[in-house]
Amino acid sequence: MxxxxxxxxxxxxxxxxxxxxxxxxxxxxxxxxxxxxxxxxAGKNRTETITKEVIDDCLKFIKNCRKEIDIDITGGAPEKSEFIEYFIKELRKLKNVKRIILRTNLTILEDKKELIDVFKENNVELTASLPCYTKENVDEQRGNGTYEKCINMLKYLNSIGYGIDENLIINLVYNPLDDYLPSSQKELEKDYKINLKNDHNIVFNNLYTIANIPIGRFEEKLKKNNKYEAYMQLLEDNFNASNAFKVMCLDTINIGYDGKVYDCDFNQMKNLLSQNGKSYYIGDLTIDDFKDNNIPVEDYCYGCTAGEGSSCQGNLS
Ligand code: SF4
Ligand code: SF4
Structure with a gap:
């Protein structure tokens, strides 16, 4: 390889x-x-969580950027943080913050209607995982009962304007069930829209197809089933050089719950810190410290460049 x-x-x-x-x-x-x-x-057994001090240092960094910035809040489940409401409200006060995106698994919102109101009041764009429009595939990947909870939540979100009002965006995320690449994002979005509308009267804005990156639990699963090498080869065989000029690490800063800085969430999981030459802690840095930084890469980066390409905002085509 x-x-x-x-x-x-x-x-x-x-x-x-x-x-x-x-x-x-x-x-x-x-x-x-x-x-x-x-x-x-991530899971029920993980306890790592962001502190208010780190949130305040993130807010200071963002404010000092003095340019328009999109904020992308991820996890784990961001809703698990006791400071999530505070973070969203403070972000919305910053004039240079454009989109506030929050990644949700939908099921966790089941008993959090007040938090949903905070999302709505602050025009938080929701990016929600739904790896298929069929029950069996979703439950296989995410656990029994997940599909029904997701569908019920999507119906509720539609009922308060998400997916309908132009300021209340909801995107869905597809990822393959196993060791293959996503098919065409455009075609799959059509299928999702038709099926969710017909079966559940659900509407949404965009579908993002995201490739499975061979790290974390997916890497473990591949290795357990002796499929790791074959999957890596599949990614390499589908390397598309034009995607390498568009990978998300080029224009993204990723910050961990402890304030350490990385170039993407995948590098965070592999502890490949941002090589800005000054500090690994967001509170010590300004946006200028990231200029022209060399981005550390590993072989799992093939997951971002294969086929149509992949990023947190869907394909790269
Ligand atoms: S992929 Fe599943 S387990 Fe991992 S953070 Fe998202 S909802 Fe949680
Ligand atoms: S996995 Fe590699 S190519 Fe993809 S965003 Fe991260 S550093 Fe960039």
Whole structure:
């Protein structure tokens, strides 16, 4: 197998930070689900969580950016953080914050209607995982009963305007059930829209297809089934050089629950820190410290460049 770094050299591609457009904050690894594909290895047994001090340092960093920024809040389940409401309200006060995106598994919102009101009042864009429009596939990946809870929550979100009002965006996320690449995002979005509308009268804005990155629980699963090498080869065989110029680490800063900085959530899970040459802690840094930084890569980066390409905002085509 050709290492990803060698592949980049072969095509004379250098991954260096460009203009920062998105700041992604991982609020911690606690989650109410234990999905089979989870790259975070998040779950009920994880207790790592963001402190108010780190949130305040993130807010200071974002405010000092002095340019328009999208904020992407992820986890684990961000709703598990006791400071999530505070964080959203403070973010909305910052004039340079454009979109506030929150990644939700939907099921955790079942008994959090007040928090949903906070999302709505602050125009939080919801990006919700739903790896298929059929019950059996969702329950297989995320646990029995998950599909029904997701459908009920999507119906509720529609009823308060999400997916309908232009300021209340809801995106769904598809990822493959196993060791294959996502099919066409455009085609799959059509299928999702038709099926969810026909079967449940549910509407949503966009479908993002995201490839399974071979780290965390998905890596474990592949290794357990002796499929790791074959999956890595599949990713390499589908390397698409044009995607390497668009991977999300080029314009994203990723911050861990403890305030450490990375270039993407995958590097965070592998503890590949941002090489900004100054500090690994967000509170010590300004956006200028990230200029032109070389981005550390590993072979799992093939997951971002294979086929249509993959990022937290869907394909790269
Ligand atoms: S994939 Fe998302 S919902 Fe599933 S365990 Fe991981 S963080 Fe939780
Ligand atoms: S895994 Fe992270 S560092 Fe590697 S290409 Fe993807 S976004 Fe960039």
């Amino acid at each position: 050709t290492h990803f770094s060698e592949m980049l050299k072969k095509y004379s591609i250098k991954l260096n930070k460009k203009e920062i457009k998105t700041i992604q904050i991982n609020t911690g690894y606690a989650c109410n689900l234990n999905c089979a594909h989870c790259h975070v290895d």
